[in-house]
Amino acid sequence: MLVEVRPTKKLRGSRALNLTACLSPIVDALCEDSLDLSRLRLVCDWVQYKNNFRDVIDVRPILSPAKRNGRSAEPDGEKLEIAVDLRRCVDSDLAQVVRDVLAGRIEPDGLERVYLEAWSEGTTSRIWEFNSLYWRFLGVWEKATGRLYEQALPGGESDARNIAGVHELIREMFTVWDDLASHNALPDELYVIELGVGNGNQAKTWLDEFAKLDAEHGSEYYRRLHYMMCDYSEHVLALARKNVAEHAAHVSSFALDATTPMTALGFLRYKVFLVYISNVYDNLPTEDVAQIGGHTYRAEVRAYVPKADAARVAEEFGIAPDKLVGAIDKLLSLGPESLVDALSSYFPDVARAAAFWMQVWDAVKLEERYVPMTGLDLYEIAPGVNGEMLRPMLERHGDVRMQVSNGAIASFVDTLPLLHPYGRLQCHDIFVTDPHQYRTGFLGPGKYDGSIVNWVNGPLLQHIGRRKGFDVGYAPFAHRAGTNIVTLTAQVRD
Numbered sequence: 001m002l003v004e005v006r007p008t009k010k011l012r013g014s015r016a017l018n019l020t021a022c023l024s025p026i027v028d029a030l031c032e033d034s035l036d037l038s039r040l041r042l043v044c045d046w047v048q049y050k051n052n053f054r055d056v057i058d059v060r061p062i063l064s065p066a067k068r069n070g071r072s073a074e075p076d077g078e079k080l081e082i083a084v085d086l087r088r089c090v091d092s093d094l095a096q097v098v099r100d101v102l103a104g105r106i107e108p109d110g111l112e113r114v115y116l117e118a119w120s121e122g123t124t125s126r127i128w129e130f131n132s133l134y135w136r137f138l139g140v141w142e143k144a145t146g147r148l149y150e151q152a153l154p155g156g157e158s159d160a161r162n163i164a165g166v167h168e169l170i171r172e173m174f175t176v177w178d179d180l181a182s183h184n185a186l187p188d189e190l191y192v193i194e195l196g197v198g199n200g201n202q203a204k205t206w207l208d209e210f211a212k213l214d215a216e217h218g219s220e221y222y223r224r225l226h227y228m229m230c231d232y233s234e235h236v237l238a239l240a241r242k243n244v245a246e247h248a249a250h251v252s253s254f255a256l257d258a259t260t261p262m263t264a265l266g267f268l269r270y271k272v273f274l275v276y277i278s279n280v281y282d283n284l285p286t287e288d289v290a291q292i293g294g295h296t297y298r299a300e301v302r303a304y305v306p307k308a309d310a311a312r313v314a315e316e317f318g319i320a321p322d323k324l325v326g327a328i329d330k331l332l333s334l335g336p337e338s339l340v341d342a343l344s345s346y347f348p349d350v351a352r353a354a355a356f357w358m359q360v361w362d363a364v365k366l367e368e369r370y371v372p373m374t375g376l377d378l379y380e381i382a383p384g385v386n387g388e389m390l391r392p393m394l395e396r397h398g399d400v401r402m403q404v405s406n407g408a409i410a411s412f413v414d415t416l417p418l419l420h421p422y423g424r425l426q427c428h429d430i431f432v433t434d435p436h437q438y439r440t441g442f443l444g445p446g447k448y449d450g451s452i453v454n455w456v457n458g459p460l461l462q463h464i465g466r467r468k469g470f471d472v473g474y475a476p477f478a479h480r481a482g483t484n485i486v487t488l489t490a491q492v493r494d
């Protein structure tokens with residue numbers, strides 16, 4: 001049996017975790033079972049997100065490489081991964097949890113789960129429908145909770161609002177523009193794009209400071225500025241437009257998917273001096289891949305609601321248990337406002353529909369299984385990005401599991417062609433910068449209110465950017481102490 005304990009930092013210090021107390025009931029319960037212990041992995045994380053998709057103990061079948069072309073979803077004999085959340089161990093009767101989980105594995109009904117989907121790739125799971133629902137109906141959610149989404153971000157507000165950070169960025173742009181202007185090479189129109197604008201607070205900060213610094217600088221760059229706010233949520237775009245109303249003459253807004261910016265913005269190819277992104281890459285669809293015992297797997301997922309939670313929610317809203325999934329389907333396709341028209345007997349007003357949404361989301365969990373990959377060369381990370389790019393990361397670090405950050409990579413590679421040769425992409429986010437972090441930390445997914453968060457695979461993004469002729473650098477966000485936020489800068493290589 002292989003035991004992997006990732007949060008090693010938690011094992012020392014005055015509040016050290018009692019690892020043996022956590023593990024011994026688990027190992028005892030595993031030994032009671034008839035499992036082939038030699039084919040078992042016991043992996044321990046510290047899931048720091050209070051709201052997440054995991055149970056205290058999950059079981060993940062590891063399918064046989066020999067079966068990869070077959071449609072069999074059977075585990076390879078007893079090859080299993082048992083995943084433990086050490087943060088919640090102290091509060092649970094672990095031996096009993098293990099027995100229940102193993103009983104559920106053998107007797108599927110014992111799993112007590114209401115599934116929302118069939119097995120799917122991580123990027124196409126229905127959890128992403130919940131994620132986009134949140135941004136489309138952010139106002140409904142914020143009204144129900146009485147708290148703004150920014151409060152859930154690391155630090156309680158977006159670092160893109162940090163004035164010192166914004167000044168540094170703008171001054172560096174002025175230096176580039178002054179230089180181009182002195183060679184008569186500065187275009188008349190100065191384009192800046194922001195992807196994923198949220199409530200527009202950071203756009204406002206950026207535009208206010210730009211206008212102020214430009215007045216001091218005396219170059220009339222503000223007069224030539226076009227700031228393009230982009231988001232897939234009409235709701236947040238409307239909020240953002242209101243927020244930057246005093247800059248209206250310099251701002252346009254585009255409803256577009258951040259993973260395919262060229263579809264709407266292709267006319268700006270090679271013209272954009274700054275693509276500005278914060279806290280968006282960590283919110284784009286991703287799946288996990290893993291290297292286990294010399295084989296490469298993708299982690300397939302299946303969203304479910306535990307039966308006890310499903311029964312509680314159904315009862316509270318007067319829904320027959322077998323109609324619950326149908327009501328969730330309607331919520332996801334129509335949104336909470338139209339749900340009131342469609343299912344008025346359960347949801348007399350938007351507040352009740354919002355309460356239903358929040359309770360379901362709170363209960364949604366992910367079951368996982370490892371499915372062998374047929375070959376990295378046959379895997380597409382994002383349109384035009386071959387899975388071979390993953391090879392250096394997967395083959396040099398032993399058994400490892402990581403996010404592919406498919407959505408972030410799609411966005412990144414579809415943004416690079418927009419950049420002016422002297423332009424840059426700047427992105428503040430939670431980036432993994434060293435593959436070793438995958439061996440020591442839990443990097444998602446977690447739930448931030450109604451949205452999903454996953455750390456972004458920085459080394460992979462860097463590798464892909466370099467192959468496309470860009471320098472991609474990471475630096476800890478310089479203007480707030482103790483933050484996990486890292487700033488990515490990508491520029492055409494000199």
Ligand SMILES: C[S@@+](CC[C@H](N)C(=O)[O-])C[C@H]1O[C@@H](n2cnc3c(N)ncnc32)[C@H](O)[C@@H]1O
Pocket residue numbers: 135150158159160195196197198199202230231232233236256257258259277278279280283284
């Ligand atoms: C966490 S907020 C960040 C907002 C802002 N940049 C900040 O730092 O506060 C994420 C934003 O990305 C947007 N977003 C998420 N997925 C998107 C996608 N696929 N296409 C476009 N926008 C997306 C959301 O609508 C939301 O406005």
